[in-house]
Amino acid sequence: KSNQDRIAVVYDDSTFTYREIDQKSNSLSVLLRKRGVEKSDVVFNRTDNSVELLVSLLAILKCGAIYLPIDPLWPDAQTDDLIRRIKPKIIITNAEGKKSWQAEQLHFSVNELPLTKDFKVPVLNKKDPAYAFFTSGTTGIPKACLNSQQGILNRLMYMNERYKFTKNDVVLQNSNYMFDAALWQLLWPLINGAKVVIPVNYENLHPKTFSDLIYKHKITFTDFAPSIFKVLVEYISKNKNAHQKLNSIHQILVGGEAMNVKDVYEFKKMLPQANITNTYGPAECSIGTIFHEVVGEDFES
16 A cells, blocks of 8 residues: 555556556456456467557466467467367457457457556466466477466566665566566566566667667566577677666566576676576476576686
8 A cells, every 4th residue: 555656557647556457457357257258268368569468468467367378460360270179268458459359359458447446356376377478389289277376376486585675776677578478577576566567568678768668767676588698799889888788687587598608797787786687487487487697707608
């Protein structure tokens, strides 16, 4: 309750308080219940990278249903196939969908949702499913990895233990929302009274845009895939004083691919105050299971 008037989310030029995010997700949860969504039902989230992404995630979780993101840019045939195989109870979207899909669609806009104070969340236990993400399909057909309430809770609580995170911290949602790393970036700040910044168009973010976002919102904590991190390091290395826009950062997670040691040390030379953790974990294991803090030149690869 003490956080209700604090800013929880920044998206584009809009800000949303904890009260607004909570009550708007309550409102969407009510709509989902009216459409028949119950505990452990699969709900496809077909929103783009926006504040609707976060509100729909919370609404699905509040119903005790299973959050499963699908990309609005996927071909209709791919979405058709996933609907046929998984049979979602409903598809939440803020984009145009195919009218002939064999699944009900719920279109919404955060600005049009009323504020609903109360919503009764079903009783959940640690083994209940919470969310699923599709794998890359290296075995031929993408499969949805289902994860439990206990798994995501363990991940978030471990981060609380490991990092000295406060209400004054600001997280940049820096992972594509189709990957599970985006989940901690959206949820972790909100269980700590902190703030999350959602970029308008993740796919087209230039390293200068990253730097400007970090500087504008005083980002303290974020995550990079090594390939994206490399591009950022090259940019701030070649542009005089560009690294100064990143002075607010005190912790970065780097994971998802093999980490380039040279990039890490180059970054640390320019921004020694920023701690870097190398992380790894498959989608089946609630985002990440291995954390290694880079301290000095402690390894070669």
